[in-house]
Amino acid sequence: MKRILKAGLAGIAVATMLSFALPVAAQPPKPRLFVVTSTTDLHDIAHSVGGARTEVIHISEGYQDPHFVEAKPSFVLRLRKADVFAFVGLDLEVGWMSLLVDGSRNPKIRPGSPGYLDVSRAIPVLDVARGNVDRSQGDVHPSGNPHYWLDPENGRRIARLFRDRFSQLDPAGAATYAQNTRAFEASLDAAEKAWAPQLAKLRGKPVVAWHTSWKYLAEYTKINIVGFMEPKPGVPPSPAHLAGLIGTMKRTGAKVIIMEPFYDRKTADFVAARTGAKVLILPPSVGGVKGVSDYLGLLRHDIQQLVNAL
Amino acid sequence: MRFSAAFCALVASASALSAQTPSRADSVARADSIARADSIALVRELEALQSAAPDSAPRMGPGQGPVNPRLMPDISAIGDIVADFSPDGSTIEGGRRFDIREVELALSSAVDPYFRADFILGISDAEGIAVEEAYATATALPWETQARIGRFHMPFGKQNTTHRAELHTVEYPHVIQRFLGPEGLKGTGLWGSKIFAPFGFYQEVLATVVDHLGEPEEELATVEPANKRLSGLGYSARLRNYWDVSEASNVELSLSGATAARAQPILCNGLPECAGLDGTPGINVRQSLVGADFTYRWKPLERGLYKSFIVQAEYMRQLNQKHPRESGVTGTRVEYLGPARDAGGGYVFSRYQLTRRSYVGGRFDWVDNDQSDNGRTTAFSGYLQFFPSEFSKMAAMYERYKPGLGERAINRILLQMTFAVGPHRPHPF
Numbered sequence: 001m002k003r004i005l006k007a008g009l010a011g012i013a014v015a016t017m018l019s020f021a022l023p024v025a026a027q028p029p030k031p032r033l034f035v036v037t038s039t040t041d042l043h044d045i046a047h048s049v050g051g052a053r054t055e056v057i058h059i060s061e062g063y064q065d066p067h068f069v070e071a072k073p074s075f076v077l078r079l080r081k082a083d084v085f086a087f088v089g090l091d092l093e094v095g096w097m098s099l100l101v102d103g104s105r106n107p108k109i110r111p112g113s114p115g116y117l118d119v120s121r122a123i124p125v126l127d128v129a130r131g132n133v134d135r136s137q138g139d140v141h142p143s144g145n146p147h148y149w150l151d152p153e154n155g156r157r158i159a160r161l162f163r164d165r166f167s168q169l170d171p172a173g174a175a176t177y178a179q180n181t182r183a184f185e186a187s188l189d190a191a192e193k194a195w196a197p198q199l200a201k202l203r204g205k206p207v208v209a210w211h212t213s214w215k216y217l218a219e220y221t222k223i224n225i226v227g228f229m230e231p232k233p234g235v236p237p238s239p240a241h242l243a244g245l246i247g248t249m250k251r252t253g254a255k256v257i258i259m260e261p262f263y264d265r266k267t268a269d270f271v272a273a274r275t276g277a278k279v280l281i282l283p284p285s286v287g288g289v290k291g292v293s294d295y296l297g298l299l300r301h302d303i304q305q306l307v308n309a310l
Numbered sequence: 311m312r313f314s315a316a317f318c319a320l321v322a323s324a325s326a327l328s329a330q331t332p333s334r335a336d337s338v339a340r341a342d343s344i345a346r347a348d349s350i351a352l353v354r355e356l357e358a359l360q361s362a363a364p365d366s367a368p369r370m371g372p373g374q375g376p377v378n379p380r381l382m383p384d385i386s387a388i389g390d391i392v393a394d395f396s397p398d399g400s401t402i403e404g405g406r407r408f409d410i411r412e413v414e415l416a417l418s419s420a421v422d423p424y425f426r427a428d429f430i431l432g433i434s435d436a437e438g439i440a441v442e443e444a445y446a447t448a449t450a451l452p453w454e455t456q457a458r459i460g461r462f463h464m465p466f467g468k469q470n471t472t473h474r475a476e477l478h479t480v481e482y483p484h485v486i487q488r489f490l491g492p493e494g495l496k497g498t499g500l501w502g503s504k505i506f507a508p509f510g511f512y513q514e515v516l517a518t519v520v521d522h523l524g525e526p527e528e529e530l531a532t533v534e535p536a537n538k539r540l541s542g543l544g545y546s547a548r549l550r551n552y553w554d555v556s557e558a559s560n561v562e563l564s565l566s567g568a569t570a571a572r573a574q575p576i577l578c579n580g581l582p583e584c585a586g587l588d589g590t591p592g593i594n595v596r597q598s599l600v601g602a603d604f605t606y607r608w609k610p611l612e613r614g615l616y617k618s619f620i621v622q623a624e625y626m627r628q629l630n631q632k633h634p635r636e637s638g639v640t641g642t643r644v645e646y647l648g649p650a651r652d653a654g655g656g657y658v659f660s661r662y663q664l665t666r667r668s669y670v671g672g673r674f675d676w677v678d679n680d681q682s683d684n685g686r687t688t689a690f691s692g693y694l695q696f697f698p699s700e701f702s703k704m705a706a707m708y709e710r711y712k713p714g715l716g717e718r719a720i721n722r723i724l725l726q727m728t729f730a731v732g733p734h735r736p737h738p739f
Contacts (some may be wrong), residue, residue, distance in 0.1 A: 061557075064611035071739045072560060073512035073552040076505060080454055094734045095700075102426075102447075105454045105505065112423065135701060135731075235699065236666060262612050264666070 031055040032170045036079055036109075038087040038097065039066055040286040041149040042119060042158065044295040046086060048184040049162040053173045059100075062287030065262045066092055067139075067234070071099035079104035082115065083169060086162070089120030090146035114169055122161040123148045126215055138232025147213035147284065151220045152188055152299055159184050191296050198307045205310045206252040208245065208277070210259035210268065213284050217302060223310070226252045229259070229268060237267055249275045256309045260284050280309045383419030383427075386732025390414070390475040395723040401711075402724070403492070404436055414442065414475060416732075424450045430473075432493075442473075443496070458501035463494055464523070465501070465516040465548045466566045467624055468603040470494045476738050478620070478661050480707045480726045484675040484689055485655030489599060489628050491524050495568075497544055512552040520544040523570035523597070530592030531584075536571040542594060544570035562605040569598040574634075574648025584642060595634045595648055601626040618663040625656035628680060653680035661693070669695040685714030691722075700737075702729040 035056045037043040043058035050056060057078060060069045066088070079085060079100055087093050101109060101116075108115040125144030133142045148154045163181040167174035203222040209215075210229040218225050227248045231241040248254070255277045257268045268279045282302050283289045292301045390411045394400040400407050413433040421427045425446045432442040445460030463471050470486055474493060481487065482494060497520030505514045521537055523544035536542040546568035554560045573592040578584035584591035603624040610617060630649035655677030663669050671693040679685025691709035698704070709722040 061611050065615055068614060068737075070607075070609065071736060072554065073505075073514070073550070073562075073739075074554045074560070077507050077512055080505065091734065095737045096739075097736075099736045099739065102449070102456075103505070105449075105451070105456050107450055110449060111420070135699070139700065262615060264616055 032173055033083045033166060034081055035084040035086060035166075036082040037085075038069075038093050039149075041295055041298070042086050042088065044286050045149075045155060045158050045184070046084075046162050048295070049159050049177055049180050050166055051176060051180045053170060053176055054166065060285075062283060062285035062292070063261050063289070065260070066285070067095060069093070069096045071096040071103075073103070075100050076103040079109060080106050082106060082109050084115045084117055084165065085109035086117040086119055086165075088146050088149070089118040090125065090143045091141045092146035114165065117161070117165055119158055119161060120144070120146065120148070122157045123154050126219065127212065138230070139234030141233070145212055145215055148216050149295075150214070150217040150284065150299070150302070152192060153220070154216065155188060155295060155299075156185050187296060191300060195300065195303050198303055201307055202303075202310060205256075206249075206254040207256045207258055207306075207310070208249060208254050208271075210257070210263050213260065214258050214282075221303065221306065223306065224252075226254050229257065229271070242267070242271055246271060246274050249277060256280050256306075258282055258306075261288055278309055280305060282306075381419070383417045384733045386416045386730060386735060388414040388416075388473075388475045388728055388730045391727045392480065393725040395725065397721055397723075401720065401722050410435060412475065414473065416735075420449075421446060424448060442493075445501070453504065454506070455502065455504045457503075459499075461496055461498040462501055462518075464490075464497045464518060464520070464544075464546050464568065465503075466490065466495055466546050466568050466599065467601050467626065468562075468564065468605060468622060469624065472738055475728045478669075478671060478695075479659065479673060479691070479693055480705055480724050483624065483657035483659070483673065484687060485624070485626050485657060485677050488655060488677050488687075489626055489653075495524055497521065497523060497546075499544070511554075512550070514548075514550040516546075516548040516550070518544075518546045520546075520570075523568060523572060529590050530573040530575060531587040531589035532573050532592045532594050533587065534594070536573060536594045539571075542571035544568065558610040559606065559608045561607075562603075564603050566601040566603070567599065569596065571595065572597045574646070576647055577645040578642045580643075580645065584644075593634050593644070593646065593648070595631040595646075597631065597649075598629040599626055600629070616663065616666050619661070621658070621660040623656065623658045625654065627654040628652060630680060649680035651680060653678035661695075667697045669693075669697075671695070679714050687714050688712045700734075701731070703727065 031052065031054050033050060033054045035046050035050060035054050037046055037056065037058045039060050040058050040062040043056050046054065047056045059075050059078065060066045082104070085101065087097060107113060110116060120143070125148065127141070127145035129140060129142040133140055149158065159181050163177045166177045199221055204224055206224045206226045208227045208229065209218075209225050212228065212233055214225065227245045229237050229245065231237060237245075249271070254275070257272055257277050257279045259265065259268055259279065259281060261281050261283060265279055265281070271277065272279050281289075282305055283292050283298060286292060286295055286298050288298070289301070292298050390413070391409070392402060392411045393408045394402045394406070399405070402409055402411075411434060415431045415433065416429065418426065418428045426449055427446050428443060430443040432440045441461055443460070443462050445458045445462045448457045451457060463473075465471055467486065467490070469477065469482060470490055474482060482492070486494060497518060499518060499520030501516070501518045503514055503516040505512065507513060521543060546566065548564060548566040550562065550564045552560065552562045571594040574595050576584070576591050576593045578591055582590055601624065603622070605620065605622045608619040628649070629652050632650055634646055655675070657673055657675045659671065659673040661669050661671035673691050673693075675687075675689040675691075677687045679687070689709055689711045691707055693705060693707050695703060695705045703726075705726040707722070707724045707726070709724070710719055711722055712719040
């Protein structure tokens with residue numbers, strides 16, 4: 001009887017120990033850094049670099065205009081515990097970011113703190129304004145064009161910047177961040193090799209874009225943007241501008257109008273009907289259309305769509 | 311022999327293992343070294359890219375220097391022009407048909423790592439130059455708190471915290487104009503706020519203590535100033551509650567309260583002057599305000615440039631001390647002329663976005679008369695707004711304004727244009 005009792009007690013003790021030990025073993029490691037990004041593209045790259053050591057969330061969605069995000073108080077709640085707030089910069093988030101950063105009362109992500117990460121500081125930026133700049137030129141970004149993530153080389157730069165900043169804030173994870181960055185770059189290298197033949201087909205092809213957001217992709221793919229639907233950045237097209245643009249398209253043979261999913265396509269359809277062009281809705285960001293759920297997928301999708309259209 | 315070989319293999323694998331698992335200090339040092347080396351490599355790569363860039367494609371990168379080397383504050387200005395085409399004469403302050411209602415000049419910058427400063431000056435023909443707001447915000451406080459010192463819009467109600475030029479309508483709702491002032495309620499003093507989310511949604515408590523509530527009653531002379539006792543200062547509190555209903559819609563439901571001693575007019579022996587008081591005689595009485603506001607917003611993310619909808623309602627109740635106990639004026643019969651009853655008022659406002667640049671809206675207002683039981687002002691107004699860009703706005707308003715006490719209704723037609731220059735300011739939410 002005693003033996004049975006002893007065996008039973010031992011069994012209970014072992015079961016108790018296992019019940020404590022097993023869940024611990026099953027739980028994933030707790031993230032060391034809580035990262036909030038302004039866009040889905042930065043979110044995906046930060047997640048690739050940070051891996052399980054980071055928890056990453058984003059504020060804007062890939063299918064909305066990142067210039068016009070509403071400064072909702074619920075975003076303040078996301079930011080108040082952040083270790084890092086990474087944003088595109090170059091005034092892309094100027095309409096909402098300061099309200100959220102101030103509202104969060106989080107000293108870790110205030111300007112000048114290591115958690116305040118202006119990603120544009122690591123990027124060779126296009127369209128930096130020269131000479132006098134004012135709003136007669138439209139909704140200009142004086143420090144440069146902020147849509148830089150659409151060049152994969154800038155994707156690498158963003159990843160390296162995240163690696164360095166995450167390593168600074170979480171030195172114990174530096175080796176992991178470096179390894180993840182190498183893996184991210186390797187996958188980007190492989191993808192670029194795979195789509196190199198497609199890029200060759202795009203070189204020099206004339207297109208029209210709605211907004212200046214496609215300039216980096218054009219630099220990379222070597223497509224030739226011969227005109228913009230917007231007469232000036234952020235300014236909706238006027239009839240006079242459209243008449244000139246139709247002439248330009250006929251003269252250059254541009255047969256594709258590239259635009260983001262959040263713009264109204266009626267005007268683009270109007271121009272397309274008069275030029276025989278095709279309106280190509282391309283997502284500028286991860287999540288911009290269904291099925292584009294990561295950064296590599298975004299680039300692959302946009303390049304494939306361009307090849308199909310041109 | 312077999313044993314010694316096994317021992318040697320064990321020692322070798324142990325030393326190999328120890329080589330693969332360095333101490334924590336080694337690991338950190340190595341990580342730092344990797345990070346430094348990688349950062350230097352990155353900078354060199356970018357410098358090389360910059361030097362290789364052709365002139366036709368200007369490129370900038372790290373080390374491009376400060377954006378604002380002289381540490382100048384952000385300076386912006388908003389012009390607010392109104393025109394009154396009401397059929398029975400101008401209904402705006404000063405009786406003008408065209409008026410520069412206000413030019414708002416704003417300066418803001420970080421003061422140091424601990425404070426940010428904001429200055430907003432209002433310039434108008436009626437008031438000259440006035441300090442609309444001037445406050446320092448402490449940005450480095452613990453426990454998710456924030457504090458301000460200076461003059462600021464009082465956090466009472468919803469629209470009161472928005473500057474007049476940035477309103478969805480041409481003028482503040484009548485209840486705000488009547489109870490809080492034609493330009494909203496401002497105060498000079500201390501402001502504190504804390505955010506929290508114990509129930510999973512956003513909540514914020516805001517509290518202020520100010521020298522006085524609203525515009526000082528300069529023309530009223532009282533025996534002693536309202537702020538002589540601490541109980542005579544202005545106090546306010548507000549609780550904000552915010553929920554995301556869906557990705558595209560959200561709700562805010564908030565409560566506000568404020569109290570202060572405010573000067574109200576009196577008659578001495580039936581005359582508007584009192585011995586010993588230099589000016590129109592007044593008496594300090596307690597006036598309190600309570601309010602609730604509700605806002606529903608809808609803006610689908612993908613179509614948010616073209617479609618949005620907002621409905622907003624606000625109710626305020628003014629609680630007046632009806633029978634002041636102590637006038638402080640001796641040797642004379644004092645007759646109180648201040649508010650004789652409590653009064654309530656509110657509005658319901660809605661706005662729908664028609665196109666990327668145009669909106670249509672309407673508002674219904676009502677305000678009780680605080681002197682008489684049978685008086686209630688009502689008004690209905692409709693709006694059309696057109697935004698040539700984010701930095702300019704044109705609005706047309708028609709209002710049917712019906713004062714209480716049997717007075718005849720007034721038709722008002724106002725046009726407004728606002729335009730802003732300077733750095734892009736955040737969009738109010």
